[in-house]
Amino acid sequence: MVRHNFSGLRAMALAASALLFAAPALAASPSSQGNHGVNPLPLTTYHFATIKGRRTFYREAGDPSAPTIVLLHGFPTSSHMYRDLIPLLSDRFHVIAPDYIGFGQSDAPSAKEFDYTFENLTDHVDGLLDQLGQKRYILYMQDYGGPIGFRLLTRHPDRVAGLVVQNANAYLEGVGDMPKQVFLPLWQGRDATTEGAARGFLAAQTTKFQYTVGARNEAAISPDNWAHDQALLDRPGTDAYQLDLLYDYRQNVALYDAWHAALRQHQPRTLIVWGNKDPFFIPAGAEAFRRDLPAARLVWLDAGHFVLDENAAQVAAEIKAEFALAP
Template sequence: MRNRTYHRFAEVNGRQTFYREAGDPGMPTLLLLHGLPTSSQMYRELIPMLSDRFHVIAPDYIGFGHSDAPLRQDFDYTFDNLAAHVAGLVDALGLESYILYMQDYGGPIGFRLFTQRPERVKGFIIQNANAYIEGVGDAPKSVLLPLWENRTPDTEKPARHFVSLEGTKFHWLVGAKDSEAINPDNWILDQALLDRPGTQDYQVDLLENYKTNIALYPEWQAAFRQHRPKTLIMWGKNDPFFIPPGARAYLGDLPDARLVWLDAGHFVLDENAPEVAAEIKSFFSYPRNN
């Protein structure tokens, strides 16, 4: 069935990695990379809207969603390692080329894939995923800068609040045009996974490791200029985490990119999935699979 979404697992580097799959594998592949504090569930409504034109793959990173979630003493929670497992899934599924849809954490994971194997990446869809220092808002700075400077129980407290129920709910609701249009299942389901024993410990590890992404911004920007991937930017303009100057900054390195502003916050799909799907289909205009 064309619009059916399948829920599958693949073994990657000895770990079970969950992914959602829909559409004809003969069509161009969209690789949907999720953000914090969620998982591939953030794409559950968008996937069937795209599956008539694309082969859609949406993985859960190790430690997220339905993928294996080893404790921090059993797994090195870094963005390098998360990206390595996504690359391993790409290889396990035999994906020779794909368009990257990146939101939040999906940016640093996707841009690592891009700089490592740029020939495979046929385009970017960037949705509130940052690659420029001017795009980092005061909200994440207040949490992350003290943690990066000196990790102590006191500097960890704001990071742990980031992945508490209050913080998770805030991620989903902040900047929304109509908060009643945001499904509360989002933060309730996400938090149930975040509250598993040991999970918030490694989530703080990842928030500390986010500084490695900032260090890679110049390398990513140089790769944008060198390879000029076809780029669609869909940005929730009310996002306090990744602010509008970060969206506009891409145009300096990718002048042919299309930038679409959405009246939304950090997450946009609950209110704007049909518009996002239409923009993707129009911008990456492949023939319909009949």
Template sequence: MTTIHHRYATVRGQRLFYREAGPSGAPTVVLLHGFPTSSFMFRNLIPLLADRYHVIAPDHLGFGLSDAPAVDEFGYTFDALADLTADLLVQLDVTRYALYVQDYGAPVGWRLALADPAAVTAIISQNGNAYEAGFAEAFWEPVRAYWQDRNPQTETALRQALTLEVTRWQYLHGVADESLVSPDTWYHDFALLSRPGNDLVQLRLFADYAGNLPLYPKLHAYLRDSRVPLLAVWGRNDEIFRPAGALAFADDAPGAEIYLLDGGHFLLESHLDAAAGCIRGFLERALS
């Protein structure tokens, strides 16, 4: 069995939880989770990577088992989450690493890469968006309305994303055999979303997501200039980030490996073996 350590580190006065596995001297892979989950989403992937790689999977502040200070105690932005992650990696003496990004992990990871391009050895995007083409408009319509006008009506519409029903939907949509996805996933996430005050944390991040779009041209230039090896392995049935977002990487990352599997947003829950096979093959080629 793979030994996985469950640890905490204090970063800028905040307690961050992270999972760590694999040989300390091996190439490092940093796994960055999305909304509304945590490093819990990587619980089954980590053992499939840790035989050859040093794997670190943190919980963003406000998610999982990391601290979740109230919005009047911490300024929740993607810049702030990226800064915490960067400082955590410094504390862990990680200076070079491959990035795995999913959903919210993408804007955090993009900031890490742009701030220190030489640190990133490879990028794996699993339904982690970087292009306007990736946005599924039906899902993002209430989010965009909230960006344009934060009022009680747009907030009420957006709060639907914090319900058990929508949390469950994020796991099951696009999955042909729903019995493959454990209900533990959405109940786990919903319990943490339901902590007092966490709704306001999530609303702050929904509002701040608008600031990720102006970052895209800089990211595209980085991909072109750095020629960092890139893998996009996506659920083709994702109704949050469409497969067009995966295909678009080919425009800026020559040689990008792109796989569209017959799953949804949380691909690892239904297609773990297929996704892990793509990831392991890519890392072996990219890091050799």
């Protein structure tokens, strides 16, 4: 794989991106609109596709002829987490942000009707991208997006033009004490006691904590985040399949070595943007990627597990600097 020195171009792109982010606000002002009332913000559209008999929801924006970036969401959220990032990317990228089965606006069959595993969630995302004719894309992965994205990489390494890793772990040293104390007992023996501890991750206070932990200014974190997520978590039967996924996460850990081998072999262009105050996936997990991807660029964010409420503009600028100029 041919790699170029983009350091100077990155600096120019970051500066240009900062000006671009100011442009929509200026263009939307009454003085700049004149009598036309034109809204210059890129349009996000909302769609459903039937994949393997299940309705899968996705958000889409940008020119389909532009490079595609697929935004893979985390737990316990959905493509809703990318609502602010999508417009910031869609002037330069074709953006697709799906909801996994059981999440967001996608179908949510019961645990008796659907086998909730990361392999099956990946099958539906993979099927969606096939149906949309996507043969080359950048993957943005956060939290649960990591296990899905790395599966896509190992299935279709020729399709992955690059990776953006945002608090999506793939190394044992990246797991914080909090999840270790809950999930190791669950994986070693699933019973009423270990499930009881894991249920704490489905509680409203935990959902809010995931968004606010590490925030520079908690008042800048929209309560829409946890209100939206918790309403979906509290649907009847959702706890059963979310526990199935928390239990199945052990299969992701078992695949770590295979994912590392794929990263070493294919060396995808990689940007790591990591909230350095994340208690779930700690900074050691970000640094570990560079063992297998020595050319990866690592950007620390003064943030926690979810970073976009306070850092969407910077994340968008970093993505553009890394990938908009890439061949």
